[in-house]
Amino acid sequence: MNILNHIIPLDFENVIKLPDSHKWNDDHRSPVCRFPHVQVPLIDLASPHAASLIRQASEEWGVFQVKSHGIPMSLLNQVENQTRRLFALPEKRKLLAIRSPGGSRGYGMARISSFFPKLLWSEGFTIIGSPVEHAVQLWPHDHSSFCEIMEECQEEMNGLSEKLMSLMFCSVGLTNQDVKWFKPTNVCKNPQQRVLHLNSYPACPDPDQAMGLAPHTDSSLLTLLYQGNIAGLQVHRENMGWVPVQPVDGSLVVTVGDLMHIISNGRFKNCLHRAVVNRTNHRVSIAYFYGPPRDAKVSPLMKMIDTDHHPLYRPVTWNEYLHIKGTYFNKALELIRLNVDTKLG
Template sequence: TWTHLDDHTLINSNNTMKESANSSSVPVIDLNDPNASKLIGHACKTWGVYQVVNHGIPISLLDEIQWLGQTLFTLPSHQKLKAIRSPDGVSGYGLARISSFFPKLMWSEGFTIVGSPLDHFRQLWPQDYAKHCDTVLQYDEAMKKLAGKLMWLMLDSLGITMEDIEWAGSKAQFDEKACAAMQLNSYPSCPDPDHAMGLAPHTDSTFLTILSQNDISGLQVQREGSGWVTVPPLHGGLVVNVGDLFHILSNGLYTSVLHRVLVNRTRQRFSVAYLYGPPSNVEICPHEKLVGP
């Protein structure tokens, strides 16, 4: 376990936060705002993370995917283990991938979905797997559309057009070839949250990650000058992280945000991360428009 957690926000049994005086707020951006691209660009440059509202994803679908995660993680352990991720696989039940670097620190469990969850869901819910598969399919389609929209808004804020991205092809072609994964996360209540971590500090190796979180705080991002800043749950809102690949593409102009998750003494936290990246055969490098002479 952690011997101590320096410079972090403590979560007490009432889920209230004791925040440092210099904490500031992660930007919240309305995608219906005509200046959305400019606002997103500023957020990516100064924070590496932002929240979006009026994003087009029905709240009912966000609630459904949260309910799916809760239903999955409340299954008995022996049932969940029927869908365990194989050592060389990417999909299934297990700890977060980065947990291998922090074997004693992680107070969480996860379920990764790449492609169809049909085989694993048949193991988990032999009688009614189909409705859960339908929820995942609907969520994946909606998220892929939103992720593509956000990516092009972020590129637009850098002055980069679709024609500037040679490997993108048409928007429809890119949307078809883009790689994506879904990660369901559970952070159980922890009897000693000051000496445990839900998810250790890390960045995402993606273009961007879209996160739906329930009403329990825990996600924090690091910002220069402010330390660790809590990203408060916003009903119907979605958190968007800049990933490592976009940091590279932007030639370092946009920050790949370091983030972590704290645990709560009495309440369980659930989240769903949608990790979005380029086609697997594409090598990402700083765009020539953003490289000086």
Template sequence: MSTLSEVYAQYPLKVDDIIPLDFDSVVTVPDSHAWPISDGFESNDWLSIPTIDLKDPDAAKLIGHACETWGVFQVVNHDIPLNLLDEVESEARQLFSLPTTQKLKALRSPGGVTGYGLARISSFFNKFMWHEGFTIIGSPLDHARELWPNDYQKFCDIMVDGQKKMEELAITIMHNILEYLAVSEEEMKWLGSPGVASTALQLNSYPLCPDPNRAIGLAPHTDNSLFTILHQRISGLQIFKEGVGWGFVQPVTGALVVNVGDLLHILSNARFPSVVHRVVMKEAKQRFSVAFFYSPPADFNLDPLGLSFGQIPLYRSVTVAEYFGRKAKDLEKALASIRI
């Protein structure tokens, strides 16, 4: 069985598309990171996306409806201790506050998926983003040793615990989605089996920017995953909703944002939109976020499920690994390439 790490190794990036800017050394936004003002970063509208209590007896119906109408929602009563979220963010702050020369010791390899570096989508744009990230799959031990040769264990323990709790939440959300779609869990045998799902924890830093109107944190994109769970304290995340345009997802204390990714869009036969989102430099302060990407195992064959009688599938069957490979080659046309 191939892993997603092996998939991405087949599509290595250029070194220049991996190394973040030394943000501490710049006093103006360099041309390499200056985005056209016309890209609409000035939107200040708040979107009234649903906030769902996972203890609500109608949680499955509410989650399904939110996926169908918005492609994004927030969850409360999610059973992830708030102090654990605080600890994960605190460790992320310490990581990104390290000198650039130290962070580069944990630089992701061109064909790698874990470690320090730019977002993988950077290679698809002609301008760089005001962002630095650190990706973890499983144990971060090897890279953590490079960052803190004598004091890495606390970071590792907190990140492993964070991933475990996030995956437990992801399984709960997925069960609710399957109930809404009237899909038999027999068709998703991998769900809930320890260590089988493809997951990744992404720590994000959006450093203080000298001219927020000329920079973007993350360019518009959709996620590969079934869905992504995001913890944000400071606003900056925007989604694009048809008929409305761009708007901010307002941080809610104690809540986590969940957005639909490409794989769930395929699984739902396009009932759930894979939400286009970006991060803008809204506030004059450094912003941190933590994202957890949840997907089936790499060799899982993904087919549109829960089809009504006579309804035809809109996408052909595709393995998770094949789809990730298509997205690694072409960010915008991967979905269209498997459309029937």
């Protein structure tokens, strides 16, 4: 996918007609669920039943929204404002922070783009650790506020991710000892990477033929998403199709990633999702990807395995899995899946 780092994203502000390069056919734009009453679960983390509700949502949906999550609304507003500030820059300015060949940080197109026949109506900016390196390119004399707000967001999102992980593990009878592998033993050598990704979906002249973000699952354990008050996220549910995730004031969307699906031995669904665009509003969203140290070995947890539930996947480090996902995309889980007849022991 490195070739994408050499493709200049479209200057969306100056496009009057949707280019053929961005026109998706109906085969890739399957219809939305026709059951308007179907809604993604909304869970109040202050509820004494939060853990069991999260388990149910993770098993049935692989996605849920949370409120009473503890992240100040004032911070989320600041993050959204800074995100809009970034994407409102002239294209020439944004290109100063374009990802390096093979790199993951900075400005560019969605990294999944190469797996699809058409381009996406979106642009992104990825922050791993400190954003200073690229922020100084965007605002040589006025980048400190952007950096401070994004770093505070990373800290808050990381704390909430750990809380959600604890609730999920407790809901299926796991203890901290059972999952000690996902915490770094040496923070300096094996840090947990705090990946914050800013998404921009400009208003589109022909949204019915465009795609903001194509269907995919995340490689992470969990992904937290703040989508503001403009709808666009859709999740796929078996036998229903694509279900819109309606924004709820102050809430965050939590999606189960591939690694959580692996360690739960398939009990928790990894969420297939996409983003659509609209004709009038510029939508932005902020995603935080939570995962273990790159060298942590991930496999179905022993308490998820018994004589009726054989291990579904072989052990894999997150680094190895990211490489497989980056090469084979939606076939990654299939490639590490064990034969269903694999015996225990």
